[in-house]
Amino acid sequence: MRAPIGDFETAVPAPDRLDDLVAPVADAVRHWSGSVPAEQIVYVETDPRWADTAVFVEHYGRDLLERSANCVVVAGKRGGGTTLAACLVLSTTRADVNGVVRRHLGARKASFAPMDLATGETGMEYGGITPIGLPRDWPLLVDPAVVDLPYVLVGSGRRRGKLLVPGKAFAELPGAVVLEGLGG
Structure with missing residues (x-):
């Protein structure tokens, strides 16, 4: 199979590579529902040595810079409580954590969640957190x-490997809210 974007040697429908995904991501793909068939989610092998964005796009395709998204875990605090959430924005932008995110969560303060909290709660590797399987x-x-x-x-949930996903599928994930002004 040829990857729909980028220049990857290995591109396979994600349901055929469940063993390469961390448990929560594999489970989400296994039980996928929505208007986009799970077979349209593509797993591509990548080398963690080329994880830096500039090196990554040089190696796997310059078109990926405008077609990549970052998933970050945020913690909204109000009183004694903390609400964890994830934000998905294009990699060429930044999530408006202190404005749009804080207001949406009804928090007094919002910030990026500490690495150990983000990885512990998601079951994913830092630098590989994905919205699929949260x-x-x-x-x-x-x-x-x-x-x-x-x-x-x-x-993909790991530092090795990525997922290529039709954009509209993200709006159908559990808990998804498409939020104007999120990425700035």
Whole structure:
């Protein structure tokens, strides 16, 4: 199979590579529902040595810079409580954590979650966190620019490997809210 974007040696429908995915991501792909068939989610092998964005796009395709999204875990705090959420924005933008995210979560303060909390709660590796397979009760805030793309490169849950996902699929994930102004 040829990858729909980028220049990857190995591109396989994600349901055929469940053993290469961390448990929560594999489970989400295994039980996939929505208008986009699971077979349209493509697993591509990548080398962690080329994880830096500039090196990554040089190696796997310059077109990926505008077609990649970052999934970050944020913690919203109000009183004594903390709400964890994920934000999905294009890699060329930054999530408006202190504005849009904080207001949406009804928090007094919002910040990026510490690495050990993010990895512990998601079951994913830092640098590979993906919106597919996140805890179902988390809000998933998605920038509309991500949803509008035919295919988006995101993490696979591990530092090795990525997923290519039709943008509209992110709007259908559990807890997803498409939020104007999220990525700035």
